[in-house]
Amino acid sequence: MIVLTPRLYSVASFVSGERLIDVGTDHAYLPVYLLNSEKIKYAWATDINKGPLKKAGDTISQNGCSDNCKTILTDGLNGLDELDCTDISIAGMGGILITEIIEKSELAKKSNLILQPMTHPHLLRKYLYDHGYSIIDEDLAKEDRRIYQIIKAKYTGISEKYSEYELYLGKKNIENKKPELFKLFCEKVHKELDIKFKGTKDPNFGEILKEIERIISQL
């Protein structure tokens, strides 16, 4: 039985439909966990590289999922438009690469998206809001000293307004205020932006820092 770490467990908990495409699956822990716990009925585990896809195939067969999980070698969502999926997960990749994968695919507009950017989460949120995706929910997961951000989004066709600081903290994270972790997260984001601000003296960062300080003071 696959046991997920907090990061992938949070990604798994945002999957709400029965048929998942896991983009950049690597070891395929996520689809196999969801299949074995009967949270989904079918999965496509995809990767751009043959090595990870071989690992995925081994995990799938060793855990008895060969009949309901297929591996596919492809770049992002290329060539997958015809698949009848409900959810798409893209985890453990840079935020800019995730936006590029979403942008190139029509399927992304028809599915629940569960995204876990390793870098540039603010640019991913900006892309989603500017391009008609609504962020339905967000979560934070801590492993060792790192806090991961998990975003669930759905295409509505309506662009949403946002403030700059919300791109860094996440509107839903602000609403949810996950106890303890949210404060630590705000402090980490503040520290990172403070370093950028000191380097650039960009007044935009100054404004964002003030907003984050205001939110921390209310926690």
Ligand SMILES: C[S@@+](CC[C@H](N)C(=O)[O-])C[C@H]1O[C@@H](n2cnc3c(N)ncnc32)[C@H](O)[C@@H]1O
């Ligand atoms: C760090 S692993 C993340 C694995 C897993 N999704 C997770 O979150 O634990 C990133 C995986 O994405 C794959 N990858 C990188 N770029 C990709 C792309 N454009 N399309 C599909 N897979 C990609 C890599 O080969 C690698 O297996």
